[in-house]
Amino acid sequence: MAMLWKVSSSLFLSLSLKPKLIYRTNAFLLSRSTATTSKHKTQNAKAGLAKEKRRTRSDKHFNPDAIIHHCNLNHSDTDTNFSHIPVMLGEVMDVFSAASLTSFVDCTLGAAGHSTAVIKGHPEMKFFVGMDVDSVAHDIAQPRLDAVLSGDVKAFTVLRNFRDVKSVLREFSDSHMGVDGILMDLGMSSMQVDNPARGFSVLSDGPLDMRMDPQASLKAEDILNSWPDSEVGRILREYGEESNWRTLQKKIVNTRLHGGFHSTSDLLDLIKRVTPPMKGGRQGWIKTATRVFQALRIAVNDELKTLEDSLYSCFDCLAPKGRLAVISFHSLEDRIVKQTFLNIVKGSEEEEERENLNSDLRKTSDEIKEKEAWIKQVIHGSNGTILTKRPITPSGEEEKLNRRSRSAKLRVIQKH
Template structure:
């Protein structure tokens, strides 16, 4: 088995890798076949770490966001993406306005700022911060517009702000697809695996569908599809049957009831507490995606946002799980090569080889751009997504799965 010291020698220091290694190396492994599986798992983790395009930017916290209820992920990297002068900017996912505050502070030339969020609590926090920041600068020429809406409504929002902006295009746009600490830490929202609350999981409290409805009312085949496709859970069939049996005894109505069901069906030898938490996290992710129709909304919104960019304008997207990142990657490829459809992995790889490759010595001359892909309609400035620096991961463990991708309009 690969030792922990060997992992350190190849430069692997992330908390996630160390935790996964320890859970593998300290577990009781009664069979030779399982020992081999453990070796393969550790080797895969090492290979994945070596392939990561980690940010080499020095981690720093900007003063205006130090005391916010949510720590913005990859804040320095986002400000680097939008380091050039911009006159208009749209934050499609305001959250606690951490990224937006930094953008407004660093761009005195900014004339129009548009912020959107579907969560009323996050929206109220963001609005107060943004308006206080804009007023403190005494900049009467900065137009600030905020909307309690989903980013799928981007075109109608911009037309409401100013039709000329929609026609000319926006210089910069940001989509942070992660959940804020305000949402996760509030048990009543139903997002947390560790806190007891109702099975809600609605990003928009006005929406009708709840996680409870899916678990207790949807057909068994649909419940299984959600667990399999959105949670990428290998034991989806067993989970589906357990959920159907729970219906016979009144159903599932709280997060603790769902967690108890998952914990009871997770073998103790599968990593103990860490094992059932990982399963529960995948299940909660699957239900949240289904409740909010996140994946379909994301693909449509990415296209709409790109349409709203000005020539040379940039769209930056931070995703937090493989399903989101895959959609962002494939949609970006389709956007810049609009005449080519990518139906499967092979098509995507063939299409990527046909794109013009640009390295860090390109005309952009920006240090954070390492390798990009140029197409007919624009350029993907991140051939591989940028991931948080090791220092940021140590200080904010929730950021470790974040991936930043950027596209620029031709």
Template sequence: MARTHVPVLAGELIELTDPARGETAVDCTFGAGGHARLIADRIGPGGTLVCIDRDPAARERFEEMAAEVSCETRFMRMEYSEALGLLGEEGFEADLVYLDLGISSMQVDARERGFSYSYDAPLDMRMDPERELDARAIVNGWDQRRLAQVFRRYGEDPNARIIAREIVRRREATPFETTGQLVDAVEAALPAAIRRRFGGGHPAKRIFQALRIAVNEELEALDRALPAAWAVLRQGGRLAAISFHSLEDRRVKRFLAERARGCICPPDMPVCGCGRTPEAELLTRRAVAPSPGEVADNPRSRSAHLRAARRIEAGQA
């Protein structure tokens, strides 16, 4: 039986963002609704919780949750930056917006969706199965340089070039259809000596992460979502994000730091020319990491980082 998803850094998210009775919250990454339920209990009757997920499978879990909680609920089955843009156009104002990035345990465990190197399945990896681009199209269609770039940038894989070369060599004879073929290619590209040298678990792990990020355009979505989330926050509203790798965490950190700093003039400018003033108070100076107990109970939480900030009136540092 498929695992359900255990929400990561849930207590820390609640403690930092402190949702109150009657508040309005947006969960950008509903998944199995683990965080959403906790937030719903805090905002209670009179509160409103908007839940977003691009995966159609999340809708059923949302319906179950909505029937059990006392706040108003709404589900938006779309890409979160798009949903936040729509909420902004509606004039929606939130006290809390949060994102729990990446994929859920249910998505990994749904073998046929091809997210995992542990099962042989079609090369898919789309969170939204209605989108055109899937992992098969990337692996068979992108040129060697672009593949290597994806593996290096999104997987931080030191063997990106030789793996891309092996993929291109193999696909000339037989196009890739399954995750198993991809795992074979990665293993063949890396002699045991190289695998030992670089360590870091299964040799296909970074390649699967990289492809998933590329298929779902995860970093582009995050870059669009952060300003869209900020735009729907009212004064005093909180924005929080849980990241699972440095590419995400860096973006969140920079975004929040820029709002907390205000001025974006180069440090050598004698006087400020941009006129921007601080509009955020950081709730986390450093990213919050899971406790050793949480990591022991839920190894998936190991790489999690939580950052949060409160929106303040511009000019009130």
């Protein structure tokens, strides 16, 4: 009996301790999990704060009704997401409002939202050029421009890429002087995205086209079906910044052996099969598809090299004190704009000569900032002044009402 009691009591002691042990273990794991979650939240908060510090959020009031009026739009022209309203219009108006604007070039005319507002805001304007490679955009823009242009303005709309800005100005300008203002809005227009026949949208079935210029020869279908394997992988990696590019490259090459790609649905079916399942369902493959479509679009239109070359050309076309404003929508574009602006203002003068200019440049910069509240920090060089050390991003109000504005960044440079 004594032995039996000992066994029973030790068993009882063991059983009585296990709940406490389990409780303490669970409490420890819960504490550890809470600490990890808290750590991740802190890291995310720090990352968000760092991102905010790298930009200057606009404090401009976003008034859709006023913008519709300025751009000669009808309420029927806009949907609930304001997709036809030009992005950061108030900020663009500020950029060109400080001085007389007698000549203006819109390198990306689109539906003429920015241009009509700038023209209405500058009755002193004498010369205007609107450039776009999309004939559909010209058809929409022309009547809107006609409604705001006076007979005193020499105005031209040109079906050309902005890489040709120098030759276009030589052709249409009577003067050898530069222009006062140039705008480049690099975003996709809703006219292009919403038309399935253009092949830009991941949500609509259409041909694998993606040409900005409908007259161009290269299409996305050509890249997917005939470009070398390594080139397909390169554009997915460099232009799409897609981490899963190797797997996608292999699957794309394999699909060529079984009929290839002939529609956006063909490509999306492959992306859905390749993209690892994740919480949120379709959100995972949509993000991958967006990156892949971006990569193909950039390659089809040679966007990045064209942008870099065009920035130098546009700056050369400016008159003294003239300004170039660029709105970009993804990191690859913004990186090129930032670095090219830095290269432009740096110039080729010797360091000693630059030092002699510094006091005058700082004085000029201070005067600019005093007159224009939107200018926060500048970078001055021997050739020009970057008026946006950090890019300006849309106000929180505009981001809420106009989803397509969320990734927009505005950078501005002024010529000496």
